[in-house]
Amino acid sequence: MVTPPYPAGPRHGRVVHALGARIVRGDLEPGTSVPVEDQLVAEFGVGRSAVREGVKVLVGKGLLETRTSAGTRIRPRSSWNLLDPEVLGWRYEGQPSLYDTRILADLRVALEPGAARVAAERADRAAVRAIDEAMAALHATADDADAFIEADLAFHRAIFAASDNDLLLYIYEMVAIALRSVREVHTRSIEHNKETLPNHEKVAVAIRRHQHRKAEETMREVVEVARADTEQFLGLCCGS
Incomplete structure (x- = not known):
């Protein structure tokens, strides 16, 4: 039986969390079948109804599909609900x-300058x-890397909120x-934070x-620097 910690809540959450994380991490390949119900019952220490409910939740997130003749299979990533909070968390x-x-660094470059422009408007x-x-x-948090991460997230959120x-x-x-x-990857240097x-x-x-062009241009500089930080880190740690 599996012994790692699971999120508090309904017992089917064990199935959702563990099986969903495996799918999103690639431990279970698209097109393959999930373990049979008896195996999941034994592994997660839950009843059949919890297993079925957990599978139903993952179907709703686009990770699984069930067919009477073919059983339950992993769906391709193109079918996943990529903005689902749990799917993002597992990813x-x-x-x-x-x-x-x-992908995340590129998304910021594509999204945040426009959000800053709209906020200025x-x-x-x-x-x-x-x-x-x-x-x-x-x-106030520039000398505290952990607090700075949270403050930076709050700053960018305030801009998106200002877009109305x-x-x-x-x-x-x-x-x-x-x-x-x-952001744990590249926002650890106090000196860089201040820069x-x-x-x-x-x-x-x-x-x-309300200078919308200036807001857009300057935000582009901010996120381009963040993307460069990410690329540098990946090159150093992974030889990419």
């Missing part, structure tokens, strides 16, 4: 692959104040799940002044 927990790390006084407060927290666009904010909330993991502050400040000022 980026532990040591993400080189591909997944690069839409931000009201309350939104500007929230960005300024987040900027102050960045300055619930779809943009939702996407950021999901992406932040992955960012929290991979990034001027560009963050420029973004905040541009949004406060």
Whole structure:
């Protein structure tokens, strides 16, 4: 029987967490069948109803498909709900692959400059104040790598919130799940953290002044630096 810790909650959560993580990590290949029900019951120490409910949840996330004649099989990644919070968490927990790390850095370059532009166009006084407060927290935590990571996430979230666009904010909330993991890779240098502050400040000022082009351009510099940091780390640690 499996003994690692599982999330608190319904017993079918054991099945969802363990089996979902294996699928997303690639331990179970697309097109292959999952272990039969009796094996899952024995492995996870749950009843048949919990196994079936767990499989049903993973079907809903696009990871599995069930057919009467073919059993339960792993679906290709193109069918997964990639912005599902648990799928993102499994994808980026532990040591993400080189591909997944690069995908996230590229997504930021594609998404965040536009969000900063919209924020500069839409931000009201309350939104500007929230960005300024987040900027102050960045300055206050520059000497503490762990606190800086959280402050940086909060700063970028405040910009997405300032866009007054619930779809943009939702996407950021999901992406932040992955960012929290991979930022551990390249936001550890206190000196480097301090070097990034001027560009963050420029973004905040541009949004406060409703200079949408300046906000977009400066945010592009911020995320391009982050992508370069990621590429450098991957080259050093993995020889890519």
